[in-house]
Amino acid sequence: MVEPATATQAAAPVMPQLKDELDIVIPTIRNLDFLEMWRPFFQPYHLIIVQDGDPSKTIKVPPGFDYELYNRNDINKILGPKASCISFKDSACRCFGYMVSKKKYIFTIDDDCFVAKDPSGKAVNALEQHIKNLLCPSTPFFFNTLYDPFREGADFVRGYPFSLREGVPTAVSHGLWLNIPDYDAPTQLVKPLERNTRFVDAVLTIPKGTLFPMCGMNLAFDRDLIGPAMYFGLMGDGQPIGRYDDMWAGWCIKVICDHLGLGVKTGLPYIYHSKASNPFVNLRKEYKGIFWQEEIIPFFQQAVLPKDCTTVQKCYVELAKQVKEKLSKVDPYFDKLADAMVTWNKAWDELNPPTAGSVPNGKPA
Amino acid sequence: MSLAIKDDEVDIVIGALRSDLTTFMNEWRPMFSRFHLIIVKDPDLKEELKIPEGFNLDVYGKPDIDQVVGSSTSILFSGYLCRYFGYLVSRKKYIISVDDDCLPARDPKGFLVDAVAQNISNLTNPATPFFFNTLYDPYAEGADFVRGYPFSLRGGVKCALSCGLWLNLADHDAPTQALKARQRNSRYVDAVMTVPAGSLIPISGINIAFEREAVGPALVPALKLAGEGKCRWETMEDIWSGLCVKVVCDHLGLGVKTGLPYIWRTDRGDPIASLKKEWEGVKLMEEVIPFFQSVRLPREATTVEECIVEVANAVKERLGSMDPVFARAAKAMLDWIKLWQSVGSSSSRSSAV
Numbered sequence: 001m002v003e004p005a006t007a008t009q010a011a012a013p014v015m016p017q018l019k020d021e022l023d024i025v026i027p028t029i030r031n032l033d034f035l036e037m038w039r040p041f042f043q044p045y046h047l048i049i050v051q052d053g054d055p056s057k058t059i060k061v062p063p064g065f066d067y068e069l070y071n072r073n074d075i076n077k078i079l080g081p082k083a084s085c086i087s088f089k090d091s092a093c094r095c096f097g098y099m100v101s102k103k104k105y106i107f108t109i110d111d112d113c114f115v116a117k118d119p120s121g122k123a124v125n126a127l128e129q130h131i132k133n134l135l136c137p138s139t140p141f142f143f144n145t146l147y148d149p150f151r152e153g154a155d156f157v158r159g160y161p162f163s164l165r166e167g168v169p170t171a172v173s174h175g176l177w178l179n180i181p182d183y184d185a186p187t188q189l190v191k192p193l194e195r196n197t198r199f200v201d202a203v204l205t206i207p208k209g210t211l212f213p214m215c216g217m218n219l220a221f222d223r224d225l226i227g228p229a230m231y232f233g234l235m236g237d238g239q240p241i242g243r244y245d246d247m248w249a250g251w252c253i254k255v256i257c258d259h260l261g262l263g264v265k266t267g268l269p270y271i272y273h274s275k276a277s278n279p280f281v282n283l284r285k286e287y288k289g290i291f292w293q294e295e296i297i298p299f300f301q302q303a304v305l306p307k308d309c310t311t312v313q314k315c316y317v318e319l320a321k322q323v324k325e326k327l328s329k330v331d332p333y334f335d336k337l338a339d340a341m342v343t344w345n346k347a348w349d350e351l352n353p354p355t356a357g358s359v360p361n362g363k364p365a
Numbered sequence: 366m367s368l369a370i371k372d373d374e375v376d377i378v379i380g381a382l383r384s385d386l387t388t389f390m391n392e393w394r395p396m397f398s399r400f401h402l403i404i405v406k407d408p409d410l411k412e413e414l415k416i417p418e419g420f421n422l423d424v425y426g427k428p429d430i431d432q433v434v435g436s437s438t439s440i441l442f443s444g445y446l447c448r449y450f451g452y453l454v455s456r457k458k459y460i461i462s463v464d465d466d467c468l469p470a471r472d473p474k475g476f477l478v479d480a481v482a483q484n485i486s487n488l489t490n491p492a493t494p495f496f497f498n499t500l501y502d503p504y505a506e507g508a509d510f511v512r513g514y515p516f517s518l519r520g521g522v523k524c525a526l527s528c529g530l531w532l533n534l535a536d537h538d539a540p541t542q543a544l545k546a547r548q549r550n551s552r553y554v555d556a557v558m559t560v561p562a563g564s565l566i567p568i569s570g571i572n573i574a575f576e577r578e579a580v581g582p583a584l585v586p587a588l589k590l591a592g593e594g595k596c597r598w599e600t601m602e603d604i605w606s607g608l609c610v611k612v613v614c615d616h617l618g619l620g621v622k623t624g625l626p627y628i629w630r631t632d633r634g635d636p637i638a639s640l641k642k643e644w645e646g647v648k649l650m651e652e653v654i655p656f657f658q659s660v661r662l663p664r665e666a667t668t669v670e671e672c673i674v675e676v677a678n679a680v681k682e683r684l685g686s687m688d689p690v691f692a693r694a695a696k697a698m699l700d701w702i703k704l705w706q707s708v709g710s711s712s713s714r715s716s717a718v
Contacts, residue, residue, distance in 0.1 A: 142566070146550070153552055200501060250513075
């Protein structure tokens with residue numbers, strides 16, 4: 001049995017790192033009560049709340065937080081016709097928050113995620129761990145058997161070439177979940193009572209050339225390095241699938257990170273996932289995806305980006321082209337999705353014009 | 366989900382670089398006593414081996430090695446390479462091997478870790494090299510494949526090799542340990558994971574297990590440094606061997622796991638002395654890794670032996686002129702395959718299960 005942490009104030013850092021460089025993006029349709037639990041860790045930071053569903057409903061934000069809130073009307077106003085790329089009635093709408101942010105880093109979390117406890121009972125400051133992960137290099141070219149070599153008490157093992165020990169910049173930090181695990185609908189139906197109680201005390205770099213299923217529940221990334229590729233796709237209202245938003249983004253960013261020499265980490269931090277979604281509802285959303293992913297995965301595994309794609313945008317537009325070319329035959333949805341990817345890209349560039357003297361994204365200069 | 370392994374399918378192979386194995390054997394007794402052991406005495410060791418009673422074992426020394434292998438080979442089964450003789454003469458399906466300066470570890474709850482049982486579990490559960498599962502081993506109790514893991518890949522493939530880890534003295538190289546003299550590994554990471562296909566990993570020989578019938582010939586006793594010593598800081602033989610195994614496994618669609626079990630590695634040796642004496646290994650890795658990352662095996666190589674011959678030829682061609690140690694390694698690899706075919710039992714079939 002795992003329990004969420006309650007004594008979070010004690011674990012709050014004295015100096016919150018990157019407080020002016022990081023936005024916390026939260027999609028919500030219900031309420032933000034969960035923020036009370038996170039207050040000691042989140043209060044120093046700016047929040048971007050993306051309200052999904054009925055825009056006439058008022059979402060109450062607990063007092064004391066510095067935030068901006070966008071509902072569907074705001075999204076339509078800001079993006080105009082390009083708003084078509086932002087999902088409606090799905091948490092995929094959160095990527096609008098990534099687009100409007102002006103900060104270098106994003107941390108996104110679901111509104112049913114509480115603070116977890118580590119095996120010693122101490123509250124886990126997930127945000128602090130994500131920041132550590134993002135500020136430390138990744139090591140995608142050779143697997144370190146002691147996992148993250150930059151963690152305290154660890155290092156590279158015998159046989160690890162010294163020329164690879166500097167690592168590369170980390171673009172994405174993918175956290176995990178205790179209690180309700182992120183299973184697909186069939187697995188949920190077969191194992192309704194399974195809870196993740198295993199606290200695996202590791203951060204590791206996902207090797208180059210390896211794909212993984214990215215979960216958006218507890219995720220942080222460097223907007224400058226990979227932001228334009230963090231599009232969460234077309235899900236929800238009027239779309240044939242759901243619950244593939246974060247995974248779609250994850251496959252895109254991994255291919256691009258591998259191409260540009262950036263790192264993706266997974267492992268710590270854990271959050272406590274409190275709410276199990278309805279497996280029958282999930283099955284209806286995921287059903288087509290379960291078949292489609294058999295084509296999608298080989299597509300991403302074989303995707304090759306040309307050498308002249310040297311920025312994230314160029315990579316992403318190229319990927320959209322390949323999606324249209326190769327996945328449209330699976331279902332016309334992918335044709336729409338490829339177009340939406342391009343729309344997203346255009347919208348991103350409009351909202352994030354390059355400032356004079358700025359460095360092109362992707363690898364830092 | 367795992368297959369039941371019969372006790373008589375396992376050999377525990379120990380390379381004895383130290384003569385007094387009393388504490389070692391007694392500490393491991395609860396885990397070892399069910400199984401047959403092969404102890405290979407380092408031919409350079411002058412003293413008689415001291416082994417406590419109560420084990421089912423065979424001990425091999427220099428005379429046995431000479432008799433079986435004779436002068437037919439360039440391979441020197443001395444130092445850390447002596448255990449490979451044990452692999453050669455074993456007739457069992459699975460082999461578990463730990464260094465003789467390691468003892469059972471305790472998990473965070475204080476229980477002794479049965480490294481043998483964990484290794485057997487790793488080998489008998491499938492590996493999943495084609496897609497990374499973020500909850501690590503999907504076959505572990507309380508875990509499963511996560512949302513987004515393609516269903517067609519959930520059957521996994523055979524796990525041919527399992528590489529365990531170490532508490533206390535971790536397997537760092539000499540420069541690292543010399544720099545962080547007091548650092549000891551106390552972090553118990555409760556996970557087993559499959560090393561993705563196409564990714565290379567430094568496989569430490571301190572704590573490994575493998576299916577001899579599937580990949581035995583790929584663990585090659587080939588890279589012997591000029592200043593090869595009796596400390597892990599003075600060898601890279603296992604790293605070389607592990608890279609060969611990984612390349613072959615990737616080609617044949619077999620899996621390699623890393624993580625649990627932990628063993629406790631006792632403090633021994635002086636990293637600074639090792640570094641002064643032998644840093645050749647650290648330098649060589651700069652050439653070795655890019656080589657293994659780029660080696661490509663032809664479609665026609667469908668058995669482990671054929672794959673190793675291909676790798677050996679590539680080593681000779683591309684690394685041979687860089688350093689004599691590589692030319693010797695290539696020859697040793699070819700000799701090993703010949704030896705395996707004449708002395709080793711049931712040469713492995715192609716990997717198709």
